[in-house]
Structure formats: structure tokens, C-alpha cells
Amino acid sequence: MTNPSRQTLLGSLPASFDSGPEWLRALRGRAADALREQGLPTKRTEAWRFTPVRSVVDAEFSREEESAPSLVSAVPEGVAVRSLRQVLQAEPELLAGRLDLGGAPTHFAALNTALFSDGLWIDVPAGTAGEAPIELAHAISTSSERGVAYPRVLVTLGDNAELTLIETYAGGEAEQLTNSVVEVDLGRNAKMSHVRVHENAGLQVGRVDVRQGADSSYRSTVVTLGGALLRFDVRCLLQGKGAECQLDGAYLIDGEDHVDHHTLVEHQASHCRSAQTYRGIASGKGTAVFDGIVVVHRDAQKTEAHQENRNLLLSDTATVHTKPHLEIDADDVVCSHGVTVGSLDQEQLFYLRARGIPEDLAHSMLTYAFLKTIVDRVSHEPTRARMREALLTRLPHGDDIEGVA
Amino acid sequence: MLKIEDLHVEVDGKPILKGINLEIEAGQVHAIMGPNGSGKSTLAYVLAGREGYDVTKGRVLYKGQDLLEMAPEMRAAEGLFLGFQYPVAIPGVSNIYFLKAALNAVRKHRGEEPLDAIDFMKLSKEKAALVQLPDELTKRCVNDGFSGGEKKRNEIFQMAVLEPSLAVLDETDSGLDIDALKVVAEGVNSLRGPERAMLVITHYQRLLDYIVPDTVHVLIDGQIVRTGDKDLAKQLEREGYADVQGAQQL
Numbered sequence: 001m002t003n004p005s006r007q008t009l010l011g012s013l014p015a016s017f018d019s020g021p022e023w024l025r026a027l028r029g030r031a032a033d034a035l036r037e038q039g040l041p042t043k044r045t046e047a048w049r050f051t052p053v054r055s056v057v058d059a060e061f062s063r064e065e066e067s068a069p070s071l072v073s074a075v076p077e078g079v080a081v082r083s084l085r086q087v088l089q090a091e092p093e094l095l096a097g098r099l100d101l102g103g104a105p106t107h108f109a110a111l112n113t114a115l116f117s118d119g120l121w122i123d124v125p126a127g128t129a130g131e132a133p134i135e136l137a138h139a140i141s142t143s144s145e146r147g148v149a150y151p152r153v154l155v156t157l158g159d160n161a162e163l164t165l166i167e168t169y170a171g172g173e174a175e176q177l178t179n180s181v182v183e184v185d186l187g188r189n190a191k192m193s194h195v196r197v198h199e200n201a202g203l204q205v206g207r208v209d210v211r212q213g214a215d216s217s218y219r220s221t222v223v224t225l226g227g228a229l230l231r232f233d234v235r236c237l238l239q240g241k242g243a244e245c246q247l248d249g250a251y252l253i254d255g256e257d258h259v260d261h262h263t264l265v266e267h268q269a270s271h272c273r274s275a276q277t278y279r280g281i282a283s284g285k286g287t288a289v290f291d292g293i294v295v296v297h298r299d300a301q302k303t304e305a306h307q308e309n310r311n312l313l314l315s316d317t318a319t320v321h322t323k324p325h326l327e328i329d330a331d332d333v334v335c336s337h338g339v340t341v342g343s344l345d346q347e348q349l350f351y352l353r354a355r356g357i358p359e360d361l362a363h364s365m366l367t368y369a370f371l372k373t374i375v376d377r378v379s380h381e382p383t384r385a386r387m388r389e390a391l392l393t394r395l396p397h398g399d400d401i402e403g404v405a
Numbered sequence: 406m407l408k409i410e411d412l413h414v415e416v417d418g419k420p421i422l423k424g425i426n427l428e429i430e431a432g433q434v435h436a437i438m439g440p441n442g443s444g445k446s447t448l449a450y451v452l453a454g455r456e457g458y459d460v461t462k463g464r465v466l467y468k469g470q471d472l473l474e475m476a477p478e479m480r481a482a483e484g485l486f487l488g489f490q491y492p493v494a495i496p497g498v499s500n501i502y503f504l505k506a507a508l509n510a511v512r513k514h515r516g517e518e519p520l521d522a523i524d525f526m527k528l529s530k531e532k533a534a535l536v537q538l539p540d541e542l543t544k545r546c547v548n549d550g551f552s553g554g555e556k557k558r559n560e561i562f563q564m565a566v567l568e569p570s571l572a573v574l575d576e577t578d579s580g581l582d583i584d585a586l587k588v589v590a591e592g593v594n595s596l597r598g599p600e601r602a603m604l605v606i607t608h609y610q611r612l613l614d615y616i617v618p619d620t621v622h623v624l625i626d627g628q629i630v631r632t633g634d635k636d637l638a639k640q641l642e643r644e645g646y647a648d649v650q651g652a653q654q655l
Binding site: 345346347348350351352353354355356357358359361362365366368369370372373376401 | 453454455456476477478480481482487489492493495496497498503504506507508510511514546547563567
């Protein structure tokens with residue numbers, strides 16, 4: 001029995017786009033054309049080699065209409081949070097030239113671009129510091145239908161503006177797909193702290209695309225606690241001189257989770273700094289993937305770029321694929337990268353045991369500490385506390401180590 | 406308290422300790438002096454139960470029990486303490502949490518009730534003052550970002566909280582300037598008592614000016630070549646290890 005409202009992802013692309021402003025119709029048309037030409041990723045697609053999405057690509061989904069995230073905090077003074085749908089109807093010229101992902105929407109992000117129907121635009125005008133964080137909750141419908149949602153968020157910060165954004169992607173049913181895109185545009189000397197939490201993610205594909213003006217700062221902390229199939233890409237384009245970004249991530253996987261984090265940092269201007277620290281714990285039959293690329297363009301002299309991925313393997317049946325890499329075309333740069341996949345530090349373990357702490361408790365303490373150093377970088381205290389709790393709940397002997405730090 | 410009998414230890418197939426005999430009674434402080442590579446740290450690690458050391462011969466009795474059969478945490482619970490030469494940093498685990506967990510594990514072993522947070526903080530403050538360890542450091546992560554001197558003071562602070570029966574202090578003086586050395590030594594001295602034994606391992610005599618031992622052993626090439634009173638340390642300082650070893654062989 002087939003459900004007539006269900007379609008494959010590519011099959012749901014319309015032949016033409018007839019509503020909305022002209023520039024948006026053109027944008028969607030280009031995204032759809034690109035998709036029809038390149039298709040969705042297969043296992044032969046290099047960037048998707050370790051993350052098989054055939055089951056998603058071949059599956060039929062019904063479309064979730066309500067896909068805009070919910071605003072679950074107050075909006076700080078001076079900051080505007082508006083519905084994308086409404087702005088596109090009433091004042092579409094405000095968004096012209098936005099929403100194009102820097103001109104290169106690919107794969108799932110192209111699909112989102114072609115099909116999103118609503119979302120949020122968070123606009124922080126020049127000189128405005130949004131003191132309190134904005135919190136968004138993404139949760140797709142709890143209906144038992146196999147559904148797909150295309151949440152879309154645009155964040156624009158004017159010169160010298162500041163914002164903390166907390167996003168939570170809570171679990172849907174394992175067969176519900178969330179394909180999200182968040183675009184961030186940072187003006188000169190703008191500062192943004194972005195916390196993104198994936199909890200019990202079902203099927204999730206997400207992309208964050210950041211374009212940074214001179215002297216701007218973007219700090220991202222991503223915490224991923226489980227996921228049947230999660231792929232998350234962050235791309236930072238350091239376009240203005242002196243911009244900096246810090247991308248941190250923590251992932252904890254178990255069971256048959258499959259969690260894939262990709263980062264791409266492009267140093268396009270001089271005197272920019274980037275630092276990435278991703279840490280993960282893989283147990284059960286889980287698979288973790290980390291792929292990080294730093295590209296330093298020829299004119300990006302005085303670049304400083306660091307990248308680190310450390311993994312703890314807690315079972316013989318868990319798998320970690322990690323691939324940090326650098327592509328450097330400038331000569332006056334300081335770059336480093338490092339990767340480890342291993343077990344707990346034996347010296348630390350012995351130190352704890354030599355003080356009387358039983359071996360299993362020492363294991364728990366060190367396992368928790370391994371991810372906690374990343375979770376501690378979450379800039380929003382209530383979220384930080386919640387993440388610590390969530391880690392403790394998921395780790396073996398978590399109850400015994402409450403208050404470890 | 407501690408009786409080491411004909412202890413032979415190898416690391417990666419290479420003999421390091423070649424027949425150590427040593428007996429320490431409660432209330433005594435023994436010093437082991439020796440040049441680099443003589444096996445001092447190996448002895449300390451073997452006593453604490455670190456992996457990677459193969460005991461090929463001999464035995465160690467601690468309070469009448471076979472020490473070498475016990476897991477490291479069991480040795481600690483039974484009152485053995487190793488002051489590390491190079492204490493490892495543990496980012497993500499706070500000093501105070503770690504020490505509370507350690508103390509309560511030891512108390513549990515002794516059949517005592519765990520200390521609650523308030524009582525523990527009181528105890529911790531009191532003991533930290535003993536080695537002038539700033540409050541801020543007790544709250545940081547274990548040895549994370551500590552200077553060499555701060556790490557050593559942290560070791561003695563832990564010892565003060567855990568109140569061991571036998572303390573093995575491995576080169577507690579290394580990396581300390583004279584002021585820090587005095588603070589650490591005073592901390593150690595305040596913990597001397599009729600129920601507690603100490604084994605102080607050092608390269609230099611300097612530490613023994615401040616922690617005056619009852620007995621001094623000279624360890625060279627995996628064997629104790631001389632045993633004497635505190636004056637032996639002074640003699641070593643004057644004449645060097647080579648002469649002491651030479652005299653032994655005559």
C-alpha cells in the first residue's frame with residue numbers, strides 16, 4: 001500500500017517554482033537544477049564515504065508543513081525575530097541576496113533551499129548587543145508518519161552587534177528526517193556565540209554556513225548525544241581581515257548510532273584565526289566520523305589555524321573515522337592539526353587508583369572529564385548544566401560521579 | 406609496617422631492582438638516596454602497584470599482607486600513599502571532587518561513613534593551609550596548569566587529607582626552590598607520628614636537612630649498598646655516590 005502524499009526527496013522537487021519573489025524563485029530553481037544534475041550523495045561521494053544515506057535517499061517521506069523552529073526564550077531588546085514566510089510575503093526585498101549559502105548550496109542544503117517554506121530570521125542591528133541568549137527548539141511532529149522537515153534559520157549581525165544563539169534539535173522518531181540550514185552573516189567586529197545541541201537525533205542532516213566580516217568572532221559549540229543517522233556540516237568563511245572562529249564539538253555515541261561531523265574553515269583574508277577542537281566517545285556498535293578541512297587561500301597571510309580531533313573508543317565494536325586536513329596556499333602561516341583514537345590515559349588512571357579510587361569509578365571519571373572539557377565551553381550556563389546532566393545520564397556509572405567538577 | 410625481601414624487578418626484560426631488602430617500622434622515616442637510574446622511582450612505583458613492572462623474585466609484606474597481590478586502589482585503601490615525582494594533570498576532574506572521592510573510598514574500606522560536602526570542605530581548608538596551597542588551586546582541575554612547586558604541594562596536601570600509614574615520597578624535592586622546599590618539608594614533618602612510616606626517596610641530601618630521617622639507605626644499580634643514620638646522607642653529599650660505592654666494594 002502506498003501513501004499518495006509520500007514522495008522521495010528528489011521526487012518532491014516541483015518542475016517549476018511559481019510563488020515568492022523573483023530572486024527566490026530563481027534561487028530555488030538553480031538549487032533544484034543542481035540537485036537534478038548531481039543527485040543526492042551516494043557512497044561514491046567523497047564527503048559522504050563513511051555515512052551511507054541510501055536508505056534516506058530511496059525512502060519516501062511525507063512533507064511536514066510546520067517546520068519553523070519554536071522560539072522558546074524572550075527576544076532581547078533591539079533584536080528582531082521574524083518569520084521568514086512573512087518577510088518573504090511582505091518585504092521580500094529585505095532578504096534579496098541572502099539565503100543563497102554563499103552561492104554554493106549542495107546536496108541536502110540545496111534541497112532545503114529549494115523546498116523550505118518557513119523559518120526564522122534573527123536580525124541584530126549594528127551596535128546592538130543582545131545580552132540574553134535567544135533559544136530555539138527544533139522538533140518535528142510526533143506523528144507516526146515518515147516525515148521530512150526543512151527548518152531554515154537566517155541570522156544577521158550588523159557591525160559591532162553581539163548575539164548568543166542556543167539551538168536544540170530534539171529527537172524525533174527514528175524515521176523522521178530533519179534537513180536544516182542555518183545561515184549566519186557577521187558584520188565587522190560582530191560577535192556570535194552559537195550553541196547547538198543534538199539529542200537523540202533520529203535522521204538529521206544539518207548545515208551551518210557562516211560568513212564573517214573583518215574582526216568578527218564566531219564561537220560554536222556543538223554537543224551531539226546520540227543519533228540514528230546524523231550528519232552535521234559547519235562551514236566558516238573568514239572573509240574579512242582579523243576575523244576569528246572557534247569550532248568545538250563533543251559527541252557521545254552508543255548502540256547503533258551513526259554520527260558524522262564535517263567542518264570546513266576557509267581563510268580568505270589575512271590575520272584571521274581559527275581553532276577547532278572536537279572530541280568524541282564511541283561505544284556499543286556506534287560509528288563516529290570527523291572530517292575537518294582548513295583551507296588557507298593565497299592572500300591569507302598571517303593566518304593561524306589549529307585543528308584537533310580526539311576520540312575515545314570504549315568498545316571493540318565501535319568505529320571512528322577521522323580525517324583532519326589542511327590545504328595551505330599562503331606561506332606566512334601557523335597551522336597545526338592532530339588526531340587521536342584510543343583508550344583512556346593510563347597515567348591518569350593510575351594516579352586516581354593510587355589514591356584509592358576504584359578502577360571502574362576512575363574510568364567513569366576520566367570518560368566524563370574527556371567530554372566535559374568541551375561541554376564547559378558552552379557559553380550559556382543553564383544549557384551547560386543540562387548538557388553535563390545529560391552526559392552523566394548516558395555514561396556508565398554516571399550516578400556515582402555527580403559533581404565531578 | 407613494610408618488609409621488602411630480596412625484591413627483583415624487571416622492566417621490559419631489563420633488571421632494574423636486583424635484590425632489595427628493607428624493613429620499616431611504624432613511626433620511622435627512612436630515606437633512600439641514589440643517583441639517576443639506580444632504581445629509586447621503580448621501587449616507588451612497584452610499591453604503589455603501577456603496571457609494567459615485573460617482579461621476578463622476592464616479596465613485599467605490608468602490615469603483614471602480600472602487598473604485590475593487591476590492586477593499586479586496595480593498597481591506597483590500606484593506607485599506602487605515593488607522592489608522585491611527576492604528578493599528572495587531569496583536565497575536567499576538579500581537585501576537590503577527586504580528593505573527596507578518594508577519601509570516601511578509603512573511608513568506605515575502613516568501614517567509616519563518607520564525609521559530606523561541608524565536613525570535607527572544612528577538612529580540606531585545614532589541610533591546604535598546612536602546605537599553603539591557595540584555595541583557588543584546590544578547586545581547579547587536578548594539577549591542571551599547576552607549576553612544579555604547586556604540584557608537589559598538592560601531593561602533600563592530598564597526603565594530609567588521606568592520612569596514610571605509609572607514605573612513599575618520590576623525589577618530592579625535585580623542582581622546588583628553597584622556600585617551597587621548606588613549606589613542603591614542614592607539611593611532611595607535621596604528618597610524622599608514631600603510627601605512620603615514611604619512605605623518602607631523593608637524589609640530594611638537601612631535603613634531608615628538613616625532613617630528618619631515622620635511617621638512610623644508598624641505592625646504586627638496583628641494590629642497597631649502604632645503610633646508616635642521617636650522617637650517611639651528609640657523607641654522600643661530601644664524597645659523592647662513586648666513593649660510597651667504591652668503599653662498599655673494598
